[in-house]
Amino acid sequence: MTHFIDVASLSHFIRRRSATELMSKLVGYLEQDYLRWGEFDKSARLAAHSEVGVIELMPIADDKLYSFKYVNGHPNNPQQLLPTVMAFGVLADVGTGYPLLLSELTLVTALRTAATSVMAAKYLARPGSTSMALIGNGSQSEFQALAFHSQLGITELRCFDVDPAASEKLKANLSGYPDLKVEICPSAAEACEGADIITTVTADKRLATILTADMVSPGVHINAVGGDCPGKTELERAVLEQSEIFVEYEPQSRIEGDIQQLPASHQVTEMWRVIAGEQPGRTEEQQITVFDSVGFALEDYSALRMLHEYACQGELGSDFNLIPQLDNPKNLFQLLLANEPVQQKAKVAV
Numbered sequence: 205m206t207h208f209i210d211v212a213s214l215s216h217f218i219r220r221r222s223a224t225e226l227m228s229k230l231v232g233y234l235e236q237d238y239l240r241w242g243e244f245d246k247s248a249r250l251a252a253h254s255e256v257g258v259i260e261l262m263p264i265a266d267d268k269l270y271s272f273k274y275v276n277g278h279p280n281n282p283q284q285l286l287p288t289v290m291a292f293g294v295l296a297d298v299g300t301g302y303p304l305l306l307s308e309l310t311l312v313t314a315l316r317t318a319a320t321s322v323m324a325a326k327y328l329a330r331p332g333s334t335s336m337a338l339i340g341n342g343s344q345s346e347f348q349a350l351a352f353h354s355q356l357g358i359t360e361l362r363c364f365d366v367d368p369a370a371s372e373k374l375k376a377n378l379s380g381y382p383d384l385k386v387e388i389c390p391s392a393a394e395a396c397e398g399a400d401i402i403t404t405v406t407a408d409k410r411l412a413t414i415l416t417a418d419m420v421s422p423g424v425h426i427n428a429v430g431g432d433c434p435g436k437t438e439l440e441r442a443v444l445e446q447s448e449i450f451v452e453y454e455p456q457s458r459i460e461g462d463i464q465q466l467p468a469s470h471q472v473t474e475m476w477r478v479i480a481g482e483q484p485g486r487t488e489e490q491q492i493t494v495f496d497s498v499g500f501a502l503e504d505y506s507a508l509r510m511l512h513e514y515a516c517q518g519e520l521g522s523d524f525n526l527i528p529q530l531d532n533p534k535n536l537f538q539l540l541l542a543n544e545p546v547q548q549k550a551k552v553a554v
């Protein structure tokens with residue numbers, strides 16, 4: 205049987221365990237998998253672009269598990285009462301190809317993106333950072349805020365969105381966290397004033413300049429999340445030119461990240477090297493660091509791996525027949541002949 209996790213089951217599970225606990229656990233899974241970087245069969249994701257958005261497939265595998273995520277990015281979707289980013293994914297057994305888990309990944313994407321941001325910031329942000337500017341206050345924003353609050357000690361959030369209702373929604377959703385002060389600012393520039401970390405997580409399918417060089421002070425860490433497609437960026441090129449840049453998987457980030465604005469010869473560092481201790485993260489107090497996040501398949505693999513473990517412990521989801529289980533595996537036709545449902549065999553062992 206295949207495990208199935210739908211939105212209701214996952215939301216219930218997150219409410220029970222708490223988003224902060226799960227994002228903290230997920231950072232552990234991410235680091236374990238980033239440390240096994242060389243064991244993965246990696247590729248840049250396969251993207252189908254249209255004028256209004258993108259639909260992407262994100263596959264990855266090691267010698268035991270295979271995963272893929274289906275995800276879109278349609279910044280105008282909220283006008284049709286649909287989220288900008290929607291996703292689902294599969295975890296499968298490499299030995300047999302059997303799909304072990306089919307899961308919703310819209311909520312999971314928000315958790316894993318925030319966990320990845322925090323994982324990078326642990327190595328790149330100035331120690332003792334307490335304030336963060338959060339530009340773009342849509343679906344991802346609360347997750348980013350809570351991950352940085354709970355794991356990096358951010359206690360002051362300075363928010364800005366071109367849609368004031370989005371910022372009000374963010375503030376209301378975070379009202380249950382009295383140790384996190386949330387201030388709505390009248391502009392992105394004012395949000396960035398005095399911030400130790402700047403997170404940009406806007407959705408706009410163009411070469412935008414959410415962040416210009418004059419808004420960035422020495423020592424700041426920039427967590428750039430929303431520039432993740434060809435022709436969709438957030439940082440002014442000058443910001444990149446004055447920063448030390450870190451990416452997930454360079455071949456994909458060159459196409460999709462904010463670094464698409466730079467020549468291919470411009471030096472960037474893949475995060476796995478920093479996590480493995482091969483290369484340093486932040487080296488100086490006054491350095492400006494950028495995590496040019498686009499979202500890499502490995503992060504969804506880690507999230508699916510974690511969810512599958514909870515599902516196997518009976519904590520999450522249900523089981524269903526995605527694949528026929530046959531008395532005679534060469535007799536698929538028997539499914540058409542049986543009057544009674546074919547008896548199901550025992551659960552496939554992994």
Ligand SMILES: NC(=O)c1ccc[n+]([C@@H]2O[C@H](COP(=O)([O-])OP(=O)(O)OC[C@H]3O[C@@H](n4cnc5c(N)ncnc54)[C@H](O)[C@@H]3O)[C@@H](O)[C@H]2O)c1
Pocket residue numbers: 277279282288289313317339340341342343344345364365366367370392405406407408412414428429430431432497498499500
């Ligand atoms: N790097 C990753 O791994 C990753 C993962 C998930 C989402 N994303 C990207 O993050 C972005 C945000 O995703 P979301 O699900 O929160 O989308 P969303 O549509 O829910 O929210 C985006 C917000 O950005 C605001 N915005 C647009 N232009 C702005 C500007 N110039 N200044 C300030 N605010 C502006 C919008 O008003 C909206 O509230 C998207 O671009 C998405 O593709 C990246």
